[in-house]
Amino acid sequence: MTSAQERKIKQTGCDARFDNLTRQLYATDASIYQIEPIGVAFPKSAQQASLVIRAAADAGLSVTPRGAGTSLVGNAIGEGLIIECSRYNRQITELDLEKRSVRVGAGVVLDQLNDFLKPRGFCFGPDVATSSRATLGGMIANNSSGARCPIYGTTADHVISLEIVMADDRIEKIGPTHDSLHAERTRIGNLIRAASAEMTECWPPGLIKRWPGYGI
Template identity: 60%
Template sequence: MVALSDHQRRSLADSGCEVRSDALTRTLYATDASIYRVEPAAVAFPRSAAEAAAVVRAAADAGLPVIPRGAGTGLAGGAIGDGLVVDLARHSRQIGSLDRERRTVHVGAGVVLDQLNAFLRPHGLWFGPDVATSSRATLGGMIANNSSGAHAPVYGTTVDHVEALEVVLADGTVAVVGRGRDGLEELRDQVDRLVARHAATIRERLPEVLVKRWPGYGLDDALRHPGDLTRIVCGSEGTLA
């Protein structure tokens, strides 16, 4: 871990987002469920998309890489790094109103899977992907990993249950993406053209019979569902948004 410079401290402080760089916080966020240990330079705790966008812009100004983090249940070290860890699980825990007819509900990135299913159960509904860490895995982390579970052949993966996403890009842009959404229209069209250009290779390497794809971006999903950026954001592990 490299100590923050005065410029970096000022940039992060000016973001308006809570940021901690004390030794205890850095130690707590140096590990996740993997075997790795990497101490971050600082940890941010945004309370909203606006605060997340502000601290991401501040990190760019400070020259710090950004590591989005949910509950830290991943086994590959994706929630740790030597830059700015952005904890999206501490405050974003709200469950919005349920649309029973459309079977949709708006949730914060920090909502835990068991918490969501407890909310849905009285209505005869549940969120299909049944990860083993359901008592602590957050929906934001499940989206980042495109998590599934033992019943993936029946219920699919997380991306199959996402209607829309509010995302923050590396430049601090905040947008809502999903089928029929106008957010990031230019980027959406670029992705559609890219996957269409390589359609034959994508179909060969990632056939439709493949239920779960672990490595890489969801190019196969993006090819089958043009016009829907959630298909490629899900599973991107914070590298796209």
Template identity: 90%
Template sequence: MTSTQERKIRQTGCDARFDNLTRQLYATDASIYQIEPIGVAFPKSTQQASAVIRAAADAGVSVTPRGAGTSLVGNAIGEGLIVDFSRYNRQITDLDLEKCSVRVGAGVVLDQLNDFLRPHGLCFGPDVATSSRATLGGMIANNSSGARCPIYGTTADHVISLEIVMADGRTEKIGPTHESLRVERAKIENLIRAASAEMAERWPPGLIKRWPGYGIERFLRAPNDLTNILAGSEGTLAAIFSAELKISPLPCEKGLGLIFFASVGEAMQATVELLDLKPAAIEHIDRPLLDQTKGQLHFQSARDLLELDTKPCESILIVEFYHDVTERLSILQSRKMGLRTKILTDPVQMDLVWSVRKSGLSLLTGCVGPAKPLAF
């Protein structure tokens, strides 16, 4: 990086670091990739974010927006300027209990938001396994979903409006009630409508998750709402500074059905056979993950609950229900799937099971020895 480029970025007043330690810290995320950036900026306001992104553009430096860095595919790293929106943008404001909405800064962590909403009997529906560190800005940029997507869908389904910073430093508010970026909207709509037949063929109705590319099929259904394009764009179109989100009531009741299997294949087949019960979630954990909990005091209570030491298995399905819990758990148990089943309705016990699932990435990447699993 030239001294001229660095000077232009520093002149914005935004906290920017170019030292070796900071560059090394931001050269990685949760993926297998490593790219050292030229520097890292930490904006405190939309004005600072706008100024530093515009300065980077004027200096010919690429920009990569970043949240918590929990990406498994390297979308939080880059060779230019990293703009970290997680350090300062953690405000939760404008809670509207009647409208069931709230505004969050891009750096608000999911667990932080749900802790704020819980006393009001509310939650943010999508629940990624990295909820203790994943930021809402990152969740929107990746259109994250989580275990309970059959109930809540993906993050894009809960976005009302976004405050964004464009590549040239412009700040805009987008959403169905905003008239901003009309030219861009018209261009996108024309491109998408020209490919609508191919889209219908490639994405049949009924898909809950659709990972790759931009949310063009959502935009086709609601062409006045650019949040459908931004959600899932992974920071390639604009940086997200804040968002107005829909929030949901907490479920009145919950129950878990645990089914233990002798093979992963049997568990996958059982997943299909359980769909008629309309579970809120079906999650899978297998022996390599469970073996990582051996000898760890933090997970011993969960191991005892699952009886893993006395009744080992290769695979477990975690099947969660929200409504008509007693009836649906009874039906699940009567089907006598797998080696055995276990029914849980106690909140503490259910949290123990989910804690194992949520720790999956950390458990697997922390395995001892030269052989390591690859996140992808």
């Protein structure tokens, strides 16, 4: 890490740490792997995440988003800049009991969401075993679920829309009510159509989930 790279990240105004202790703390997740990152950024909003992702790209650093780091396959660690979404981004808003919908920040922990929903007579269906730690951001990325998967499905079955930060720093809203990312959707659609026969073969009828969670 050069001082110029560190300066670029810090200039975004995002809380970011490059000290040895922080780098060691974020060098592991629940996997068997260990990779020491160059630093860790703690964005407070999508806008700040976008700025820090742009600054990392300009500084030639890779980025790895991270929630609670309970993932088992090493996908929450990386050698570049960790974008840590669980320190902030813990707001639960826009509860709509009629539509059975709620808006959560990427850092909201599953137990936190269920504590909020319980007095209203609801819970979030997918019951990942790490519910006291796992964030909704990590659950969405991993398409997590638990023992009640046959009844409630996986996290993807319960996501209505997402606000996402793209690798090129664009902030986009995606979901059935958002008309966004045409080029990307076309590209993914073409990929899926081209591989549909193989996917059908790998995804027998009745199979609900296959790690790592992608429906392919």
